[in-house]
Amino acid sequence: MGYWDLPEGTDCVGKTWTTTKVGTALGLVGSAYHIAAFQPDSALAVLQRATSTTVTMATMGAIFGMATCLSSQARESPDDPLNYFIGGCASGIFLGARSKYLFWHGLFWHVHGIFSSMVKIIYIKKKNLKPRWNICNSRYDNNNILLIQ
Numbered sequence: 001m002g003y004w005d006l007p008e009g010t011d012c013v014g015k016t017w018t019t020t021k022v023g024t025a026l027g028l029v030g031s032a033y034h035i036a037a038f039q040p041d042s043a044l045a046v047l048q049r050a051t052s053t054t055v056t057m058a059t060m061g062a063i064f065g066m067a068t069c070l071s072s073q074a075r076e077s078p079d080d081p082l083n084y085f086i087g088g089c090a091s092g093i094f095l096g097a098r099s100k101y102l103f104w105h106g107l108f109w110h111v112h113g114i115f116s117s118m119v120k121i122i123y124i125k126k127k128n129l130k131p132r133w134n135i136c137n138s139r140y141d142n143n144n145i146l147l148i149q
Contacts, residue, residue, distance in 0.1 A: 004123065008078035009069060016065035023061020027054035056098060064091040064116070079124065081117040088116030 003018045031053035040046050068087030072078045092112030096105030 008083065009072035009076075012066060012069035012073070015069050016062055019061040019065030020058050021061070023064075024054060024058040026061075027057030030057065056095070060091040060094055063094050064088065064112075067091070068116075079120075081120040081124070084120040085113040085117040089113035 003015060006015065028050070031050040034053065035046055035049055040049060064087045066087075067090035068083050071086040072080070072083040075083065077083070089109050089112060092109040093105070095112070096108040099105060099108070
């Protein structure tokens with residue numbers, strides 16, 4: 001089963017495990033490129049870089065998966081992109097905290113949240129689902145196009 005096959009807010013452990021595996025894979029690929037581009041002096045430095053990057057990305061995946069699933073359960077709105085914004089912000093806060101600079105902390109937080117919610121919005125449009133949020137009593141036609149009142 002894929003990540004998108006299960007309804008949002010169900011099987012939090014399975015979804016978190018999936019996002020952790022994706023984060024681990026991205027961390028391994030990213031650390032391999034980083035080691036190839038900036039070659040360290042010793043094997044210990046290679047191990048430290050690979051471990052640091054991979055564990056960071058795996059942790060971000062776990063935080064994203066758990067925060068997204070728990071927010072969809074708590075808010076009782078499973079297909080809301082705001083859940084993905086919350087999960088993205090939570091994982092971005094972790095990455096920003098590792099950077100130790102307030103500017104990067106805020107930037108990672110917002111970028112991850114916006115990117116995650118945009119992925120969910122694109123998925124909703126692709127599957128032709130109606131968005132679950134309602135801003136200012138907005139109405140949609142049959143093609144999910146916002147009708148201006």
